[in-house]
Amino acid sequence: MASAEKIVEHVFMKNLDYYINLPYTMAIQAMDDESGKYFYGRILEIPGCHFNSPPLNMRNI
Numbered sequence: 001m002a003s004a005e006k007i008v009e010h011v012f013m014k015n016l017d018y019y020i021n022l023p024y025t026m027a028i029q030a031m032d033d034e035s036g037k038y039f040y041g042r043i044l045e046i047p048g049c050h051f052n053s054p055p056l057n058m059r060n061i
Contacts, residue, residue: 022045024043024044024045024046025043025044025045026042026043026044027041027042027044028041029041036054037054038052038053038054039053040052041053
């Protein structure tokens with residue numbers, strides 16, 4: 001049983017590494033709305049994958 005688990009783990013990690021290293025397109029926007037100034041970003045190839053974060057330095061935009 002342990003060897004079957006190792007095979008499954010190896011296949012999963014190979015696929016995970018493959019997907020992590022694909023050339024994704026990130027769209028990042030500086031936002032300024034009622035909640036303040038922040039960055040909003042998304043991965044164009046993955047619907048629903050988005051993120052936001054307060055800027056470290058707005059002058060670097």
